[in-house]
Amino acid sequence: MPKKLVVVADKCPQNHPCPSVRVCPVGALSQTGFGAPVVDHNKCIKCGKCADFCPQMALVLQES
16 A cells, blocks of 8 residues: 655644754655645655654654
8 A cells, every 4th residue: 555654733843943854865854944844745755764753753654
């Protein structure tokens, strides 16, 4: 089953630079200010590295 990276904004504190943005190997995550990260689904390779790194578990790799 295909997977999709989802941002659960309610779990994201949105008060600091998102640490998961730095670990994405293809630059699929971006953040404006301290807002929740945004996923570029055209770049995302669904590796799950960012989801594993997110301390609040606000990034989830779901079956779509």
